[in-house]
Amino acid sequence: xxxxxxxxxxxxVVLAGSAFLAMAVAGCAARSPVSSPTCSISAGKAPGADxxxxxxxxxxxxxxxxxxxDSDVRAAVKKEYFPNxxxxxxxxxxxxxxxxxxxxxxxxxxxxxxxNLYYFAYGLGKPxxxxxxxxxxxxxxxxxTPGVRLAIGSNAASVWWVNDQEVIxxxxxxxxxIDDGVSKRLTLEKGPNVVxxxxxxxxxxxxxCARFLDGEDRPLKGFTVSVDDxxx
Amino acid sequence: MNPIxxxxxLLFVRLIMLLMGSVAxxxxxxxxxxxxxxxxxxxxxxxxxxxxxxxxxxxSSLVSDDGWTWHRGVTPARRGMAPDIIHxxxxxxxxxxxxxxxxxxxxVNMISxxxxxxxxxxxKWEEGGIVASSNGVEFCNAIDPGLFLDPADGxxxxxxxxxxxxLRLVQLDPKTGKRVDPNDKPVDIAINCEASILIxxxxxxxxxxxxxxxxxxxxxxxxxxxxxxxxxxxxxxDHTGLDMLLGGGKLFVGSGGRVIGxxxxxxxxxxxxxQKYSCHFEADLDRGGASVVDIRPLLWKDGWPVAGxxxxxxxxxxxxxxxxxxxxxxxxxxxxxxxxxxGARGATPGGPGAGGSGRGMFGGQGGVxxxxxxxxxxxxxxxxxxxxxxxxxxxxxxxxxxxxPVANAGGYPGAPYFKIAIAGTDRTLAxxxxxxxxxxxxxxxxxxxxxxxxxxxxxxxxxMPKFAPTARESLTLSAVGSSFATLAKFDPASDKQRWLFKTx
Numbered sequence: 122x123x124x125x126x127x128x129x130x131x132x133x134v135v136l137a138g139s140a141f142l143a144m145a146v147a148g149c150a151a152r153s154p155v156s157s158p159t160c161s162i163s164a165g166k167a168p169g170a171d172x173x174x175x176x177x178x179x180x181x182x183x184x185x186x187x188x189x190x191d192s193d194v195r196a197a198v199k200k201e202y203f204p205n206x207x208x209x210x211x212x213x214x215x216x217x218x219x220x221x222x223x224x225x226x227x228x229x230x231x232x233x234x235x236x237n238l239y240y241f242a243y244g245l246g247k248p249x250x251x252x253x254x255x256x257x258x259x260x261x262x263x264x265x266t267p268g269v270r271l272a273i274g275s276n277a278a279s280v281w282w283v284n285d286q287e288v289i290x291x292x293x294x295x296x297x298x299i300d301d302g303v304s305k306r307l308t309l310e311k312g313p314n315v316v317x318x319x320x321x322x323x324x325x326x327x328x329x330c331a332r333f334l335d336g337e338d339r340p341l342k343g344f345t346v347s348v349d350d351x352x353x
Numbered sequence: 354m355n356p357i358x359x360x361x362x363l364l365f366v367r368l369i370m371l372l373m374g375s376v377a378x379x380x381x382x383x384x385x386x387x388x389x390x391x392x393x394x395x396x397x398x399x400x401x402x403x404x405x406x407x408x409x410x411x412x413s414s415l416v417s418d419d420g421w422t423w424h425r426g427v428t429p430a431r432r433g434m435a436p437d438i439i440h441x442x443x444x445x446x447x448x449x450x451x452x453x454x455x456x457x458x459x460x461v462n463m464i465s466x467x468x469x470x471x472x473x474x475x476x477k478w479e480e481g482g483i484v485a486s487s488n489g490v491e492f493c494n495a496i497d498p499g500l501f502l503d504p505a506d507g508x509x510x511x512x513x514x515x516x517x518x519x520l521r522l523v524q525l526d527p528k529t530g531k532r533v534d535p536n537d538k539p540v541d542i543a544i545n546c547e548a549s550i551l552i553x554x555x556x557x558x559x560x561x562x563x564x565x566x567x568x569x570x571x572x573x574x575x576x577x578x579x580x581x582x583x584x585x586x587x588x589x590x591d592h593t594g595l596d597m598l599l600g601g602g603k604l605f606v607g608s609g610g611r612v613i614g615x616x617x618x619x620x621x622x623x624x625x626x627x628q629k630y631s632c633h634f635e636a637d638l639d640r641g642g643a644s645v646v647d648i649r650p651l652l653w654k655d656g657w658p659v660a661g662x663x664x665x666x667x668x669x670x671x672x673x674x675x676x677x678x679x680x681x682x683x684x685x686x687x688x689x690x691x692x693x694x695x696g697a698r699g700a701t702p703g704g705p706g707a708g709g710s711g712r713g714m715f716g717g718q719g720g721v722x723x724x725x726x727x728x729x730x731x732x733x734x735x736x737x738x739x740x741x742x743x744x745x746x747x748x749x750x751x752x753x754x755x756x757x758p759v760a761n762a763g764g765y766p767g768a769p770y771f772k773i774a775i776a777g778t779d780r781t782l783a784x785x786x787x788x789x790x791x792x793x794x795x796x797x798x799x800x801x802x803x804x805x806x807x808x809x810x811x812x813x814x815x816x817m818p819k820f821a822p823t824a825r826e827s828l829t830l831s832a833v834g835s836s837f838a839t840l841a842k843f844d845p846a847s848d849k850q851r852w853l854f855k856t857x
Contacts, residue, residue, distance in 0.1 A: 191685035272834055291836050292685075293744075303834030305789050338833055338841070338849070 166230065166347070172332035172340025173234045174316070178211050178348045180255040181224040182242050187251030187323040191292045194278045197253060198319045208285060210315060211257060213348065228348050235274070235297055235330040238320065242327075250324040260314045260333070261345045267308040268336040271316070272300040275329040279320040283307055297328050309333070309344070385612070385637060385647055387769065388422040389415065393568075393644040394435035394548065397500070397619035398631045398766075399445065401469040405766065407619075407631065407646060408436040408447060415646060420621075421764025423646070427471040430478030431464050435548060435617065439500035439530075441509070445469055446530035448484065448511065450496035457517040458489030461498045463530050484532050485513050485523055485539070492518030493539075497617075499550030502527060503558075503585055510585060512560070515547035519598075520562060522586060542587045543597035546578070548617040552658075557581045559658060560589040563616035564602060570642045573614030573635035578602025579658060592657065606660035611638040612647070621648060621766055626845035627807050627815065629766055630660070648767035650808035663768045664806045664814075666757045667856065668776045670746050673832035674813050674851035680782075680830075680838060682751035682775055682792050683740035687730045689748050690722040725750040727777035739780065741790035743836050746855075751775060753857055754782070762803055763819075770803035770819055772796055788823035790830070790838055813851035815843060 166176045185197050203209075203217035211217075213228035227245075229236060236256070242249045271288055273281055274297040281289040281302070288304035295301070320329055333341035392409035398420075399406050405417040406426060410433070414426035429436075433449035440446075444465045452459045463481035470476055487495035494517035501510045509527040514520035521539035525532055542560060543549065549562035559581045565574030580589030580597040588596050595601030606615050614635030621629040628651040636642040650661030671680040712719065727750040734751075746752055755776040758769040773782040774796060784801040785791035796802055800820035807815045816830035821840055828840035829850040843850050 270833065289837075298835050300833070301835040303837035303839070305787065305839070334833070 167345050168332065168340070168342055170340070170342070171234060172334075172342055174258055174260065174331045174346050175231045175233075175236075176346040176348055177229050177236055177256045177258045178213060178226050179229050179236070179238070179241060180211070180217065180226050181245060182238075182247050182249070182252035182254050183219050183224065184248060185251060185253045185321060187321065189278045189292060189294050189321060189323055191290075194280065194290070194292050194321055197321055198280045202253075202255075206255065207282065207317070209257075210259070234299065235328045238276075238322065238327040238329065239325075249327060250322060252322055252327075254320045254322075254327070255317070256320070256329070257315065257317045257348070259347050260309065260316055261347060262309045262311055262314060263343060265308065265311045266341070266344075268306050269309055269341055270306060270334045270338075271304040271331065272302070272334050273318070273329065273331040274298045274301040275318075275320050276325075276327050277320070277322050279318055279329060281331075282315075282317040284310065284314055294323055296326075297330055299330060300332075300334070303334070306336075385639070385645065386417075386421060386423055386767070387764065388417070389424045390645045390647075391640070391643045392646045393633055394497075394617050395619065395631060395633050395646045396436045396438045396447070396617075397550070398621050398646075398648065399438045399440060399469060401440075401445065402473075404470065406438075406469045408438060408449075409633075409646075410434045410436075419763050420648060420766030421769055429464065431462055431480075433462070435497045437498045437500050437550065437619075439502060439509075441502070441527050441530060443467055444530070446481070446500070447478070448498040448500060450498055450513070452494075452496065453486075454489065456489075457487050457491075457494030457515075459495040460486040461495055461511070461513055465530055481530055484525060484530075485511060485521070493521050494518065495521075497547045497549065499548075500525075501551035501553075501585075504553055508585070510551060512542065512549050512551055514543075514549065516545060519544050520546060520549050520560075540586045541598060542589055543580070543602075545600055546597075546602065550618055550620070551585065552620050554653065554658075555656070557583065557656060558585045558589070560587075560597060561605060561618040561658070562597065562602065563618070565614070565616075567614065567616060567635060569614075569635065571613045571636040571638065575614035575616040575635050576607035577605040577615050577618050577632065577660075579605045581656070603657060605658055606632070606649075608634075612636070612645075613638070615647075620651070623766065623807075625843050626810055628810060630658075650767070651810070652808065652812050653810045654812075659812075661808045661812065664756070664771065664808070664854075666771075667854075668753050668755050669854040670752055670857050671754050671773075671816075672746065672853040672855055673743060673838070673849075674853060675832045675848040676743065676835040678743040678832070678835050679746040679752050680754065680852075681742060681744050681749070682734070682780060683742040684731075684734045684751050686744070686747060686749040686751060687725065689725050690718055724748075727753070727775065731775075731778060734780075737794055738785065739792045741782065741792060741838060743832065743834075743838055748857060750777070753777075756804075756806075756854070759798065759803060762798065765805050765807070768806065771806055772802065773804050773816075784818045784821045784828075784840060786822050788821055788828075788840060790840065809851060811851070813853060815850055816852055817843075 202219045211226040215226045276297045278292045289302040291302040335341045394410040395407040405420045408414045412428035412432035415423045416426035417423040431449045433451040436449045438447045446465045450461045460483045464478045466478045467475040487493045494515045496515045499512045509525040519541040520543040523539045546562040552559045561579045580591045582589045591601040591603040612634040615632045619631040630651045637645045652659040652661040730750045753776040762770045779795045780792045781796040783793045803819040805817040829843040831841035831849045833839045
């Protein structure tokens with residue numbers, strides 16, 4: 122994949138209300154309400170005290186009908202848009218073709234607990250409504266860690282996988298709430314663990330957040346997040 | 354004012370009450386204790402080697418394996434009126450009162466044993482002597498003992514008295530159960546009541562005493578009242594500031610429903626902040642008017658104890674205190690009244706732009722929208738096990754839980770185990786083999802499908818399975834996320850395991 126620490130195309134600092142969100146997106150042109158200085162992306166980013174995963178590879182949005190019922194979302198996620206969409210570990214800058222349109226994977230860092238997909242797409246000049254986003258990241262664990270849970274929030278519906286196993290599905294028109302969808306207990310393997318999600322937005326704002334909880338429902342720490350080859 | 358009865362008369366009346374109860378046609382009630390529960394003036398309920406015991410007037414006793422189903426126990430070594438019991442060190446101390454001649458000449462005797470289990474080789478009551486008395490002239494009738502071990506300083510106290518004059522307080526030795534100094538002058542702490550006991554919480558001492566008339570079946574005016582003080586010796590004031598020495602007392606619990614005349618409060622502290630209280634009702638109308646023991650939740654509000662109610666069966670939305678979302682079957686919901694798209698804003702009901710219906714975007718569909726037909730909407734639900742999740746309450750069928758007691762499945766102090774199923778179906782909340790929640794397609798009575806419902810001090814509920822396959826400890830329904838519930842160890846300091854049962 123593209124070496125992340127060589128990327129210096131930062132783009133967004135978004136002011137949404139009084140909330141200040143800073144997000145760096147690799148390799149994309151800026152179309153931001155507010156430009157920002159460089160926020161470099163380096164390998165092996167550890168989660169903060171709150172445990173949120175702040176580094177992702179995100180595919181430019183795919184147009185869908187934006188319906189958010191359980192069955193609509195499941196049908197939208199089940200559809201194959203590009204080869205190996207449920208197993209691929211993309212590189213920054215990789216491209217796929219969906220319905221004749223070429224879409225690019227972007228490595229993204231955020232300083233906030235959440236990843237603002239609206240501004241991600243807006244900054245790329247892409248649609249923000251009636252769209253599906255694919256996102257992937259690699260969680261590197263120093264040891265096998267059983268009994269943890271993936272805990273996510275998303276605007277709007279989303280489906281999540283850990284190491285190719287579906288672990289969460291939340292549906293309907295909803296806002297991002299920390300620890301909204303929580304998986305059953307699962308095991309993170311020693312080394313890389315692939316976390317993948319599909320997020321569908323009907324209209325308006327769209328974002329997501331994700332972290333792991335330990336056996337006592339506290340934020341899991343002690344791991345790093347990468348989106349480069351070392352994470353495979 | 355209550356008349357003073359000759360001692361024999363009062364004892365006779367209380368014994369008659371017991372006999373009436375024992376021969377009455379017993380109809381199993383749904384929400385009172387199960388089994389043989391007839392007793393008058395029950396002591397504080399005591400746990401010993403996993404069993405629950407209580408002792409009443411006339412040598413009566415009851416024992417239970419689970420606090421729900423009771424049966425007759427063994428008469429202790431000393432009979433009398435209205436005993437109370439406390440566990441100190443390695444012994445159980447039972448205090449039993451008796452009138453000596455005519456009221457108000459009376460005495461409280463103490464006996465003790467290492468165990469309450471008559472089958473144990475350690476079961477042997479030893480006499481401990483008189484710890485309090487009244488001489489028949491003084492303004493006190495030394496019956497109805499109540500024991501209190503002060504958690505603040507470890508001191509042991511005995512409060513006693515019955516209508517004739519004062520309730521009095523004397524200090525006992527927690528190592529022996531006897532008076533610290535028999536010559537100490539008792540402290541007067543209340544007047545014109547009986548069946549009293551002290552409890553402590555957050556720097557306050559609470560005196561719970563019974564007002565009204567006893568022993569008249571369904572015509573008994575018995576009711577439990579409370580005052581509080583910063584010192585164990587009082588003054589105990591009620592919520593209006595009236596001293597219990599002047600007749601004050603905030604109502605804790607009176608007659609209600611089909612049970613008449615509660616008296617003889619006893620604290621049953623189950624740990625983890627779960628408290629219950631025991632009492633007798635002078636007359637249970639569903640048990641032929643017999644006097645029966647009951648166990649109910651003890652709640653707290655604004656620094657005062659509040660009598661909770663045991664769970665009442667019905668159909669409820671089960672809402673997490675932490676998240677405000679409701680427990681539901683993980684199936685695609687159907688909006689009540691049918692699905693509608695989100696139209697453009699601006700039109701008002703019946704206003705401009707209302708369209709052909711005249712109702713507009715916010716005018717609804719007219720008429721009364723009936724409750725969702727679960728038989729209809731469930732046609733698309735998967736067969737077999739279905740996951741459990743939480744969502745915003747939308748009055749939909751997969752959010753309606755029918756909570757019903759299960760007969761002959763045992764229980765816990767105060768209540769039976771419950772089945773929790775989607776109303777109109779047999780899809781039952783259960784613990785799956787992976788230790789997570791699941792709805793099984795049909796109720797089989799398995800322990801993983803039985804639920805314990807304890808009301809907590811703030812009035813919310815703790816929901817626990819009788820059995821979880823993977824658990825080594827008791828687990829509680831826990832809102833780990835806004836949209837997901839699991840089972841986890843109970844944390845009294847957290848809202849995760851506090852639930853509301855709301856009537857849809």
